Amino acid sequence: MRARGAELPLQGGGGQGTLTLRPLLCGEMSAPAGWFRRAKGPTATLKALGIGVPADQRIRVPIVAFLLEHPVAGLVLVDTGFHRSIAEGPARERARNLGPIGRVMSRDVRMRPEQTVVEQLRANGMDPAEVGLVVMTHLHFDHASALCDFPGARVLVSREEWSAATARGSVLRGYSRAQFDPRPGYMTVDFVSAGAAFGPFARAVDVFGDGSLMLVSTPGHSVGHLSLIVRLDGREALLTGDAAYTLDTLREGQRPWRSDDPQAFETSLAALRAWDLEHPDAVVVPGHDMAAWEQLQELYS
Numbered sequence: 497m498r499a500r501g502a503e504l505p506l507q508g509g510g511g512q513g514t515l516t517l518r519p520l521l522c523g524e525m526s527a528p529a530g531w532f533r534r535a536k537g538p539t540a541t542l543k544a545l546g547i548g549v550p551a552d553q554r555i556r557v558p559i560v561a562f563l564l565e566h567p568v569a570g571l572v573l574v575d576t577g578f579h580r581s582i583a584e585g586p587a588r589e590r591a592r593n594l595g596p597i598g599r600v601m602s603r604d605v606r607m608r609p610e611q612t613v614v615e616q617l618r619a620n621g622m623d624p625a626e627v628g629l630v631v632m633t634h635l636h637f638d639h640a641s642a643l644c645d646f647p648g649a650r651v652l653v654s655r656e657e658w659s660a661a662t663a664r665g666s667v668l669r670g671y672s673r674a675q676f677d678p679r680p681g682y683m684t685v686d687f688v689s690a691g692a693a694f695g696p697f698a699r700a701v702d703v704f705g706d707g708s709l710m711l712v713s714t715p716g717h718s719v720g721h722l723s724l725i726v727r728l729d730g731r732e733a734l735l736t737g738d739a740a741y742t743l744d745t746l747r748e749g750q751r752p753w754r755s756d757d758p759q760a761f762e763t764s765l766a767a768l769r770a771w772d773l774e775h776p777d778a779v780v781v782p783g784h785d786m787a788a789w790e791q792l793q794e795l796y797s
């Protein structure tokens with residue numbers, strides 16, 4: 497499958513350049529706590545995989561997406577949540593979407609059909625076809641599952657992430673190639689050639705050229721992971737994606753059981769942490785933190 501290099505900034509910038517942010521809860525998984533917070537000692541791997549872990553020591557993990565609205569460029573989706581088939585599809589369709597690894601890891605998903613992004617948009621009086629742009633933090637199976645619901649959108653993803661996700665054997669690194677619907681227009685961001693320093697981040701791009709939506713390169717969790725900094729009215733929001741599963745990863749030294757590249761993960765996390773400290777009034781949303789999620793508002797403007 498083809499992707500072309502993104503020509504940034506995209507059209508639509510200008511205006512007053514502030515966005516609204518709507519967090520969307522797309523489902524929940526129950527997972528071993530040790531996957532998200534690495535346990536100490538020689539049993540860390542067993543605990544991460546849930547081996548010998550009683551059901552009451554599993555934690556609730558949100559599967560999330562975000563809707564942004566730019567005054568000129570319109571609706572921008574960040575990640576896609578799970579596809580409807582995960583909630584109610586035939587077993588075959590669900591298995592095809594998630595792939596062999598995702599299927600096993602998503603055994604305990606709890607999701608209602610109305611939690612798909614498209615149903616949540618409709619419930620808010622919006623037409624999913626109005627989503628012109630989808631920005632992917634990364635392409636793991638729990639983020640890219642519903643790409644097929646946005647066939648007319650352009651999808652922005654980092655160049656390294658696209659290469660890793662579409663390579664042979666990518667299933668072993670958490671991707672499901674069946675999710676990469678051929679209809680959307682995939683555009684890759686080359687942070688190395690197009691990125692510039694932005695605050696504590698070594699490489700960032702300005703999507704609309706008006707500073708309202710910055711993508712910052714935060715590799716480590718996956719090879720081409722990116723996080724987003726969104727300019728709201730009067731403050732900013734940081735969507736870390738899986739560069740920090742939890743607020744405790746960002747602020748208390750907690751670490752996930754594994755990362756694609758632990759050294760890159762630490763470098764990215766240090767930049768996120770520095771930004772967080774410099775912006776005490778910002779809305780900070782980690783990738784899979786139910787306690788943090790439950791504190792969020794429905795809409796930020």
Ligand SMILES: [Zn+2]
Pocket residue numbers: 634636717718738
């Ligand atoms: Zn991930």
